[in-house]
Amino acid sequence: MIDFLLNGQPRHCEASPETSVLELLRESLGQTGTKEGCASGDCGACTVAIGETGPDGRVRYHSANACITPAHQLHGRQLVTVEGLADGERLHPAQAAMVECHGSQCGFCTPGIVMSLFTLHEEQRPEDDKVPAPLTPQRLEAALGGNLCRCTGYRPIRDAALTMGEHPERRPLWLDAAAPTPAAPQTDARFAQPTTLAELVELRRRHPDARLVAGATDLWLETTQRLERFERLIDVTRVAELNTIEETTLDDGRPGWWIGAAVTYSRLEPLLDEHYEPFAHLLHRLGSAQVRNRGTLGGNVANASPIGDTPPVLLALASRLWLAGPEGERELPLEDFFLDYKQTALGEGESIRAIFLPRPEAGRTLKVWKLSKRREDDISAVLGAFSWKLEDGILREVRLAFGGMAATPKRAAAAEAALEGQAPSAAAFQAARLALARDFQPMSDVRGSAHYRRLSAANLLERLRLVLLRDHRVQSSSHTDREVMLHAYAH
Structure with a gap:
């Protein structure tokens, strides 16, 4: 059973493991303001707001795609839909601004847009003595x-967003009310929601074939696109140990952070903003705000997709994994985790507990470039992540990682060897580009042909050479001030 607040009203619902929030709203609760557009988390017509009570007692809302959010994850949460925003006849500022600015025509997408504006408006509200x-x-x-x-x-939608603050602050009082704490975690025989790592390990021991779910931004496509049904699901989003970010130092002396496998991209973003600007910029092109609010770093790694956005970056940074299972806990380098297409080194009953993100090393540079058919909210055709040191004009500790070029995210070992210990000359990079043919034999699919991928990967290495010329002035005769690529499309 699922206990939550829907627009301030308590709900007690029963649902199968694969039921989405959208299905629950429209088919069980009769709330049809939330629309289904793509059923894959791309269009935003189904956007809702989910509220969670923080340690300070304040309810904070984030936008989510209802079509790919498991209904059971509403347990103990607030759910706000477009029907709940108005206070009687008085419109919420997000609604009033859309009306004033003529931001709606057919209205099908409007409820989702209003809900995104609602969460944006909530973020703009003053919090204690903090200025938004x-x-x-x-x-x-x-x-x-x-x-x-x-x-x-x-433009009218943008105008509405910019003028929300000009409308009276009319919002239902229940928006600030914390959802009642459930008496116990869910005990559905087919949907388990452990709260500790020990509980997760025990559930994995008893049900090694159960599917794990965190953000569900990829897993739920199996239900909406392939009409799959899940026999058993284990939700890891409430496991305390998987939701922490802990500063640490590895045994090899490298400082950094263990990022819990259930930490969302939105929670990770401030850390990346401070320490890894190229990685943070990549997040802006990793899905939408709705996806980043729910998707997790651990899920992106465990999914083992060859076109996942974050694994190549983590490979370039020499990240490690912390695994936990019935036989105990262990660490391994990330590059040893990916075995073949969708196959990993996870043993029976094992889960990813955390991912090690090293602290930036003095003298080391990271660049990340993603190629996709559209800039926003699209999957990579090719992604390159490059890390290196330049010492006395010589490349050292070169790590070149690619997504979309093989059955797994993978480092380009031969290309790395061609650059290691060399000056970043045209000849060295020409050798590296040729070496890519020994590293990868990419496939053709809807996102790009094998030829396109080989050419694109080689061009990313050429772009890296041009960036080195510009940033390090290794050849005084080069045109180092020329912009290599428009910034908006460069990351």
């Missing part, structure tokens, strides 16, 4: 990047 961050174009783009509209164009 200004609503920059970047923040506005991030908030609305997961909502598509086929009728109006986006």
Whole structure:
């Protein structure tokens, strides 16, 4: 059974493990304001807001795609839909601004857009003595990047977002009410929601074939696109040990952080903003705000997709994994984790507990470039992540990792060897580009042909050479001030 608040009202519902929030709303609860568009988390028509009570007692809301959010994950949470925003006849500022700015025509996408504006408005509300961050174009783009509209164009919607603060602050009082704490975790025989690592390990021991679910941003496509049914699910989002970010030093002396496998991209973003700007910039192109609010670093790694965005970056940074299972806990380098297409080194009953993100090393540079058919909310065709040191004009500790070039995310060992110990000359990079043929034999699919991928990977190495020329002035005769690529499309 699922106990939660829907627009301030207690709900007690029963649902099968594969039921989505969207299905629960429309088919069981009769709340049809939330629409189904793509059923894959791309269009945003089904956007809702989920509220969680923090340690300070304040309820904070994040946007989510209802079509790919498991209904059982509402347990002990607040769910807000477009039906709940108005206070009687008085519209919420997000609604009033959309009306004033003529931001809706056919109305099908409008409920999702309003809910994204609602969460943006909530972020803008003052919190104690903290002044909210200004609503920059970047923040506005991030908030609305997961909502598509086929009728109006986006200027009136943007205008509505920018003028929400001009409307009276009318919001139902229940928005600030914490959801009642459930008496116990869910005990559904087919959907388990452990709260400790020990409970997770025991469930994995008893049910090694059960599917794990965290953000569900990929897993739930099996239900919406392939009509799969799950015999048993174990939800890891409430496991305390998987939700921490802990600063540490490895036995080899490397400082860094253990990122819990259930930590979402949104929670990880401030750390990356401070220490790894290229990695943080990549997150802006990893799905939408709705996806980043729910997707996890651990899920992206465990999914073992050859086109996952974060594994190549983690490979370039020499990350490690912390695994836990019935036989105990162990660590291994990330590059030893990926065995073949969708096959990993996880033993029976094992789970990823955390991913090690090393602290930036003095003298080491990271660059990350993603190629996809559209800039926002798209899957990679090719992604390159490059890390190196330049000491006295010589490349050292070169790590070149690619996604989309093999059955797994993979380092380009031959290309690395061609550059290691060399000056970043045209000849050295020409040798590295040729070496890519020994590293990869990519496949053709809907995102790109094998030829396109080989050419793109080689061009990313050439771009790396040009960046080195610009950033390090290794050849005084080069045109180092020329922009290599438009910044908006470079990451």
